[in-house]
Amino acid sequence: MNLTILTKELKKGVSITERVTGKNLTLPILDNVLIEALSNFLKISATDLELGVQWWGMCKTEKEGKITIPAKLLGQITGSLSDEKVNIKEKGNTLVLEGKNYKTQIKGFTADEFPIIPSFSKDVFIEIDARKIKDGLMSVVDMVSLSQIKPEISGVYFLFEKDLVRLVATDSFRLSEKVITFSNKQGYKNMFKERVSFILPQRAAKELINIVSDEEKTLRIYFSESQVLFETFLSTVNHPEINLISRQIEGEYPSYQEIIPREGKTKITVNKEEFLRQIKTAGIFGGRTNEVVLKIAAKEKEVEIFSQDADVGEANLNIPAKIEGSSLKVSFNWKFLIDGLTTIKSSEILFEFQGDDGPAAIRPIGDASYLYVVMPIKL
Amino acid sequence: MDLENLWQSVLAQIQLNISPANFATWFANTKILSLENDTVIVSVSNSFSKEWLEQKYGKDILKILHSTDENIKNISFVVDPKKTKKTMGGKKSVNKEDVLTEQLGFKELEVNKETNLNPRYVFENFIVGPFNEMAFAAAMAVVEEPGKNYNPLFVYGGVGLGKTHLVQAVGNKIKEDAPEKRVKYLPAEKMISIIINSIKNHNVEELKKNLRELDVLIVDDIQFIAGKDKTQEEFFHTFNSLYQKNKQIILSSDRHPSTIPAITERLKSRFKGGMIADISSPDFETRAAILKQKAEEKNVDLPKDILDFMANNIQRNIRELESALNRLIIFKKANNKSPSLEDAKKLLKTIIVSPSKITNSKKIIQSVTEFYDIPNGNMFFVSRKKEFSRPRQVAMFLLKKELKLSYSEIGRKFGGKDHTTVIHACQLIEKTAEEDEKTHQEIELILQRVYSN
Numbered sequence: 140m141n142l143t144i145l146t147k148e149l150k151k152g153v154s155i156t157e158r159v160t161g162k163n164l165t166l167p168i169l170d171n172v173l174i175e176a177l178s179n180f181l182k183i184s185a186t187d188l189e190l191g192v193q194w195w196g197m198c199k200t201e202k203e204g205k206i207t208i209p210a211k212l213l214g215q216i217t218g219s220l221s222d223e224k225v226n227i228k229e230k231g232n233t234l235v236l237e238g239k240n241y242k243t244q245i246k247g248f249t250a251d252e253f254p255i256i257p258s259f260s261k262d263v264f265i266e267i268d269a270r271k272i273k274d275g276l277m278s279v280v281d282m283v284s285l286s287q288i289k290p291e292i293s294g295v296y297f298l299f300e301k302d303l304v305r306l307v308a309t310d311s312f313r314l315s316e317k318v319i320t321f322s323n324k325q326g327y328k329n330m331f332k333e334r335v336s337f338i339l340p341q342r343a344a345k346e347l348i349n350i351v352s353d354e355e356k357t358l359r360i361y362f363s364e365s366q367v368l369f370e371t372f373l374s375t376v377n378h379p380e381i382n383l384i385s386r387q388i389e390g391e392y393p394s395y396q397e398i399i400p401r402e403g404k405t406k407i408t409v410n411k412e413e414f415l416r417q418i419k420t421a422g423i424f425g426g427r428t429n430e431v432v433l434k435i436a437a438k439e440k441e442v443e444i445f446s447q448d449a450d451v452g453e454a455n456l457n458i459p460a461k462i463e464g465s466s467l468k469v470s471f472n473w474k475f476l477i478d479g480l481t482t483i484k485s486s487e488i489l490f491e492f493q494g495d496d497g498p499a500a501i502r503p504i505g506d507a508s509y510l511y512v513v514m515p516i517k518l
Numbered sequence: 519m520d521l522e523n524l525w526q527s528v529l530a531q532i533q534l535n536i537s538p539a540n541f542a543t544w545f546a547n548t549k550i551l552s553l554e555n556d557t558v559i560v561s562v563s564n565s566f567s568k569e570w571l572e573q574k575y576g577k578d579i580l581k582i583l584h585s586t587d588e589n590i591k592n593i594s595f596v597v598d599p600k601k602t603k604k605t606m607g608g609k610k611s612v613n614k615e616d617v618l619t620e621q622l623g624f625k626e627l628e629v630n631k632e633t634n635l636n637p638r639y640v641f642e643n644f645i646v647g648p649f650n651e652m653a654f655a656a657a658m659a660v661v662e663e664p665g666k667n668y669n670p671l672f673v674y675g676g677v678g679l680g681k682t683h684l685v686q687a688v689g690n691k692i693k694e695d696a697p698e699k700r701v702k703y704l705p706a707e708k709m710i711s712i713i714i715n716s717i718k719n720h721n722v723e724e725l726k727k728n729l730r731e732l733d734v735l736i737v738d739d740i741q742f743i744a745g746k747d748k749t750q751e752e753f754f755h756t757f758n759s760l761y762q763k764n765k766q767i768i769l770s771s772d773r774h775p776s777t778i779p780a781i782t783e784r785l786k787s788r789f790k791g792g793m794i795a796d797i798s799s800p801d802f803e804t805r806a807a808i809l810k811q812k813a814e815e816k817n818v819d820l821p822k823d824i825l826d827f828m829a830n831n832i833q834r835n836i837r838e839l840e841s842a843l844n845r846l847i848i849f850k851k852a853n854n855k856s857p858s859l860e861d862a863k864k865l866l867k868t869i870i871v872s873p874s875k876i877t878n879s880k881k882i883i884q885s886v887t888e889f890y891d892i893p894n895g896n897m898f899f900v901s902r903k904k905e906f907s908r909p910r911q912v913a914m915f916l917l918k919k920e921l922k923l924s925y926s927e928i929g930r931k932f933g934g935k936d937h938t939t940v941i942h943a944c945q946l947i948e949k950t951a952e953e954d955e956k957t958h959q960e961i962e963l964i965l966q967r968v969y970s971n
Binding site (some may be wrong): 165166167186188189191244254255256257258289292309311313363364365366386391393394395397425449472494498512514515517518 | 565573
């Protein structure tokens with residue numbers, strides 16, 4: 140192998156792939172990245188056998204070849220490079236990085252031991268606006284269940300319909316749904332006749348958020364029997380830049396539509412920022428159970444927020460609100476409220492309740508695409 | 519040589535040539551799925567293993583297979599992720615602190631998507647006492663041989679006594695014993711909405727097919743199909759088709775089939791064709807046992823005298839027992855100490871004393887009209903038709919008995935009837951209620967409606 144590449148490019152490739160590797164005691168090869176010199180491209184791959192990532196960067200290749208190198212070492216070294224360009228060579232099982240006034244040699248292993256990242260048939264795919272998927276994922280990814288007891292909710296549910304995409308996550312206490320609509324098929328091309336859906340592990344979803352940069356335009360999604368592949372493209376030439384391969388979570392996503400409550404019996408409209416601030420303050424006295432109480436009196440103009448901890452103290456707060464429907468006293472885990480509120484961008488929210496033991500829904504005003512449903516705490 | 523042995527011999531030889539870590543990573547959860555003609559199909563747990571085995575070990579594996587069985591010429595790998603699935607279950611260890619408040623979850627997620635059953639309802643936490651032992655015995659007989667013993671099994675009893683628990687437990691148990699059986703649990707309201715939707719979307723045939731392919735159909739609160747003619751018709755045909763094929767049908771209702779109003783005779787007679795089992799109110803011992811178990815489930819300790827006090831004084835239904843228990847738990851949380859018997863008496867005063875006295879004539883009349891499914895207002899018409907006159911008499915009787923209204927006042931409420939008419943009605947109903955178990959049941963059920971919620 141012998142190639143020359145822009146240092147900036149190499150750094151980018153290493154930082155993207157390095158994240159997927161980790162300490163793996165049973166199979167040390169997984170702590171490595173695979174470096175391949177192809178014609179015109181440097182390719183770096185990493186996997187932990189659940190998730191795989193491949194990155195391509197343009198380079199000037201004089202001799203093709205491949206080697207595996209400990210990811211952490213490579214990251215440390217590229218991190219300190221300052222030259223504009225870097226030359227990469229391979230000698231036996233050693234990788235040589237060379238610039239104007241430095242030369243480093245990293246001991247590596249033969250590439251044969253590196254796992255093979257599953258390949259996909261790329262005939263049929265979904266092409267979609269990368270930014271919209273990224274933003275949508277960011278607003279739901281934290282509500283995924285961390286427990287493995289119900290594996291099918293330990294990931295984000297993607298549902299591709301004719302001209303809209305639904306992203307859903309729930310941990311059985313709360314649920315968030317983001318609907319991305321595409322008018323006139325702008326930014327969305329679905330080559331499948333039927334509805335397509337899959338459940339993506341949370342880690343893969345977070346990785347996807349990470350690899351989609353702010354300038355990214357399109358994202359392509361391919362499927363195989365139990366895997367899914369996300370692909371972004373180089374801006375300069377028509378060639379993939381990053382492939383993220385993940386397993387799909389086996390199983391059927393619960394029929395979550397049934398959870399979403401119809402119109403609430405009590406409704407309040409409040410300023411989001413102020414509500415968020417008040418809930419945070421009340422949270423200080425939430426105690427072990429994280430409980431804050433909302434007291435809503437019909438025909439009043441304020442909602443009372445109350446929390447109490449025997450050892451710490453208590454908080455009584457008020458927030459101006461437009462109240463509709465019947466009076467209600469209901470408790471929530473304040474952390475759950477914060478999680479929902481922080482993902483909302485609108486200045487006002489509508490909070491709808493179904494009594495003190497039914498699901499409550501938070502909706503941003505003026506934005507029908509997002510919905511957050513949360514269950515109360517029952518005394 | 520069977521498939522398992524064949525694969526073992528492959529593993530045994532491969533293992534010699536590669537490192538234990540590699541072997542554990544790539545060959546864990548692999549097995550031969552099938553051997554057809556000259557091709558062996560091997561299942562692996564994920565796509566990475568598939569690629570690796572195909573490309574790195576495919577030839578070696580085939581060589582070994584070929585040397586044991588000359589006919590084998592090809593090998594292919596498929597991903598079968600189910601093999602890696604973790605086994606469910608195991609009791610969660612609950613932290614005592616956390617139990618004092620309960621973060622509610624979405625109930626819909628617990629429900630099994632295919633059967634619609636909630637896995638929480640099982641026989642292990644179903645308490646049997648004299649009040650429900652017949653229903654329980656019938657249920658067990660059904661579990662043993664679904665479709666043979668009692669078909670349909672019809673369970674009835676008042677609110678909050680465990681009908682839903684019992685019928686769902688039957689479904690769960692049948693499914694557990696024979697996972698291949700198709701079991702479906704439908705609350706009647708859901709069944710109605712499914713049928714209406716299928717009519718709207720023009721796929722009634724598909725729905726019929728789905729329902730008629732079941733092995734066990736459980737419909738909860740069947741009394742709600744009263745007055746829903748189209749649903750009754752569809753249900754009638756489904757019922758017949760399942761019954762003829764000896765498929766088990768389980769129904770629950772808040773009253774005896776013959777007292778469900780506004781359902782066709784042909785359905786009524788079918789409901790009565792199998793086993794009818796009732797669940798009445800639990801006796802003291804059973805109430806105490808239920809309380810003890812609920813307290814254990816919630817992981818709280820309460821002194822025995824308090825539990826006995828509750829069991830003694832809250833007699834109507836199990837749901838009320840639970841809400842009483844919750845009150846004590848809140849007290850415990852707020853004050854950081856166990857309530858004394860005096861505290862408990864004070865806390866539970868509202869549950870124990872008030873409801874039996876808080877009602878009004880409007881509520882009683884409403885409950886009666888609802889129970890007999892009479893259009894609003896018809897009861898007040900001067901009509902001698904039995905379908906109106908009897909509910910009217912029952913309503914008069916209840917107004918007298920529960921509210922102690924004067925005869926003439928009751929008469930005025932019913933369009934100025936003479937007080938002697940009212941006296942006659944009250945005496946008549948009182949007498950029949952004593953002699954006839956069916957009337958007695960009706961009165962009890964109406965009273966339950968009056969005092970529930």
